[in-house]
Amino acid sequence: MRGRKEGQVTMLSxxxxxxxxxxxxxLRRVKVLADEALGALxxxxxxxxxxxxxxxxxxxxxxxxxxxxxxxxxETHQSTTDPEAxxxxxxxxxxxxxxxxANALMENRNGLLVDLRVEPATxxxxxxxxxxxxxxxxxxxxxxxxxADAGYDTADFVQACRERGITPHVAQxxxxxxxxxxxxxxxxHAGYEVSQRIRKRxxxxxxxxxxxxxxxxxxxxxxxxxxxxxxxxxxAYNLLRLAKLMPA
Numbered sequence: 001m002r003g004r005k006e007g008q009v010t011m012l013s014x015x016x017x018x019x020x021x022x023x024x025x026x027l028r029r030v031k032v033l034a035d036e037a038l039g040a041l042x043x044x045x046x047x048x049x050x051x052x053x054x055x056x057x058x059x060x061x062x063x064x065x066x067x068x069x070x071x072x073x074x075e076t077h078q079s080t081t082d083p084e085a086x087x088x089x090x091x092x093x094x095x096x097x098x099x100x101x102a103n104a105l106m107e108n109r110n111g112l113l114v115d116l117r118v119e120p121a122t123x124x125x126x127x128x129x130x131x132x133x134x135x136x137x138x139x140x141x142x143x144x145x146x147x148a149d150a151g152y153d154t155a156d157f158v159q160a161c162r163e164r165g166i167t168p169h170v171a172q173x174x175x176x177x178x179x180x181x182x183x184x185x186x187x188x189h190a191g192y193e194v195s196q197r198i199r200k201r202x203x204x205x206x207x208x209x210x211x212x213x214x215x216x217x218x219x220x221x222x223x224x225x226x227x228x229x230x231x232x233x234x235x236a237y238n239l240l241r242l243a244k245l246m247p248a
Contacts, residue, residue: 041096086121100223106208117129145167152168153170158170168192169195206236
């Protein structure tokens with residue numbers, strides 16, 4: 001009994017690992033994140049290192065860099081392409097990337113963006129940026145309330161707000177290792193719950209800037225240029241927001 005008469009083209013077939021993974025598989029997203037993080041780390045070199053101190057690259061366009069066993073931190077290393085960028089991660093199990101920190105100050109009544117400030121990505125950059133925006137845009141702060149997430153629930157930030165005459169409507173931390181700096185003097189009032197509900201609108205601002213405005217990644221080097229881009233993004237957001245607030 002004979003089968004179909006078909007010529008054999010090759011004895012072996014080669015399927016690359018990339019071809020084995022479906023296009024919508026989660027591993028592809030993981031690979032993109034890993035490639036971005038590793039690509040940024042190639043320019044993260046020891047401070048004071050000169051180009052002549054490095055061994056000649058195997059590929060000048062995309063050199064291979066071995067990070068194994070090398071301790072890296074912002075105190076000992078810096079980026080050769082953007083020295084003001086800091087190595088930071090958004091949370092646990094997240095890759096560390098060269099980053100800046102963006103802070104948004106929103107007024108509660110209409111959801112307009114008062115300021116979008118770029119700060120160095122440090123552990124205290126959010127709180128420093130928030131106080132700087134308050135000092136610049138809210139000079140007469142008596143009777144003002146400030147809503148913020150639990151990342152601002154620290155004793156120094158809450159005290160700094162109270163010294164400025166601001167009531168800190170900050171979300172209480174859920175970290176069992178420390179106690180919240182916001183006590184019953186603040187959370188017992190109905191206005192605290194209102195502030196906690198309205199403050200979540202700022203996430204709409206961050207969502208718009210990252211997606212529509214493509215500000216998830218900066219196209220510029222240096223804090224000053226990135227800040228200028230942030231001002232343009234904030235102006236565009238407010239124009240669109242004002243159009244929605246106008247009566248039809």
